[in-house]
Amino acid sequence: MRYLLLLLIFLSSVNLTFSQDKLRVGVAGLTHGHVGWILDANKRTDIEIVGIAEPNKTLAERLTKQYGISMDLVYDDLEEMLTATRPEAVTAFGNIYDHLAVVEAAAPKRMHVMVEKPLAVSAAHASRMEELAKKHGIHLITNYETTWYPSVEKAQEILEEGEIGEMRKLIVRDGHRGPKNIGVSAEFLEWLTDPKLNGGGAIIDFGCYGANLSTWLHKGERPISVTAVAQQLQAENNPKVDDDATIILAYENSQVILEPSWNWPIGRKDMEIYGMTGALFADNGKTLRLRMAQGYDGFDEKVFQLEKRESPYDDPFTYFKAIIRGEIKASPYDLSSLENNLLVVEILEAAVESSKTNKTVFLK
The missing domain is CATH 3.30.360.10 (Dihydrodipicolinate Reductase; domain 2)
Structure with a gap:
């Protein structure tokens, strides 16, 4: 019995460590044509989508079904999703104008942000995003294929x-x-x-x-x-x-x-x-x-x-995780x-x- 108990404790510890090693990701928006990149990455052992913010329910139902993701993870509002799921990082897959709003919501919560290219629609938006990233000490990166x-x-x-x-x-x-x-x-x-x-x-x-x-x-x-x-x-x-x-x-x-x-x-x-x-x-x-x-x-x-390319320089999510965990420095x-x-x-x-x-x- 004692050995069984020790085994269960060990396995629990391994599972906890494995879970903590995953990058907990929130997805802000599903309207970008590149969103399949992150939705497909949810099958990996190093990435876990913990929440999705998308008010278009028809779109959300179509994509979650396509990629085998539960609709339980989908929220109408970005702020609600971030508060409820507490991701480590947020990936923006909506329109470019909304990139600023994503940083405004995530940065004060110390959540790192990756946006699809380009960074912003204007220098004014970009400057505000930089200000928020530096003030709250988050990584703010831009992904290009x-x-x-x-x-x-x-x-x-x-x-x-x-x-x-x-x-x-x-x-x-x-x-x-x-x-x-x-x-x-x-x-x-x-x-x-x-x-x-x-x-x-x-x-x-x-x-x-x-x-x-x-x-x-x-x-x-x-x-x-x-x-x-x-x-x-x-x-x-x-x-x-x-x-x-x-x-x-x-x-x-x-x-x-x-x-x-x-x-x-x-x-x-x-x-x-x-x-x-x-x-x-x-x-x-x-x-x-x-x-x-x-x-x-x-x-x-x-x-x-x-x-x-060699990991972690072979895809955006491996790279983003390595940056966040301090394994590499840009x-x-x-x-x-x-x-x-x-x-x-x-x-x-x-x-x-x-x-x-x-x-x-x-x-x-």
């Missing part, structure tokens, strides 16, 4: 080693055929094409990727100026926002061209880095080409087929960092202004 690409990591590594010389030009292209054309959900489409809730159209939705990568590769250097042209080529699908843009960032020793679009015939997230002696082409998440110059227009090419201007994404919002705000005024905007 490209952050977890091994091709992006390898490109930065080769650039840092000086193999292609100093970067002179960066070109980043992101986008697809457009939200309506690729069949996003009605809930996602509603706010994605709303200039208030999303901050703009393609210029925001996909321009943020390049601004984020540029800020990282430039180690936090601020662009001197931002020049942008935005167009509406699918007025019937995107009546309130732009759907195609080109953004030029001028730095002291380099130039960056961002091409966010909802008019690409084939979905893409790729970048090109040009140095003084060679170039890098990150064609997708796992393929990277290195071309070393020879003569006038010749080159030697090496192709890298890369494997998944460097300034890392892709997910607050410093990086404050500048991203500033760049995007300047791009929108430039596109509307037809003038180059010089950053302070």
Whole structure:
């Protein structure tokens, strides 16, 4: 009997430790098209969704059924969910305008926050979010799909080693055929094409990727100026926002061209880095080409087929948990960092202004 009692105590201790090791996550909103990322992660042994805030019951019922999650976890109100379930961290999967409200609710409770890209719809919102994060000592990070690409990591590594010389030009292209054309959900489409809730159209939705990568590769250097042209080529699908843009960032020793679009015939997230002696082409998440110059227009090419990044740098939730638990520390201007994404919002705000005024905007 004594041995049985000891065994039960041991197993209870193991189960408690296992439960405590999971990152307790609250989900703020379900309308973002990327929400499946966190809902699917609930099957993992290191993540536990303890509450979901979503007033749209039809949407909540559809998604909880799809991912095998109980509707008992769903609350109408974010504040109610946070108070009732006490998550360690909150992941925002609603519209971009509401990112500020999520931080306003979570930060005073010392709950860490991860938002889907971009950080905020405006510099004013971003500044307030920064103020709250610092005041209450929470981690506030931004998630981009490209952050977890091994091709992006390898490109930065080769650039840092000086193999292609100093970067002179960066070109980043992101986008697809457009939200309506690729069949996003009605809930996602509603706010994605709303200039208030999303901050703009393609210029925001996909321009943020390049601004984020540029800020990282430039180690936090601020662009001197931002020049942008935005167009509406699918007025019937995107009546309130732009759907195609080109953004030029001028730095002291380099130039960056961002091409966010909802008019690409084939979905893409790729970048090109040009140095003084060679170039890098990150064609997708796992393929990277290195071309070393020879003569006038010749080159030697090496192709890298890369494997998944090592944990905890392989997905947003493993990374977020490691940051919260103090297992790793983000460097300034890392892709997910607050410093990086404050500048991203500033760049995007300047791009929108430039596109509307037809003038180059010089950053302070």
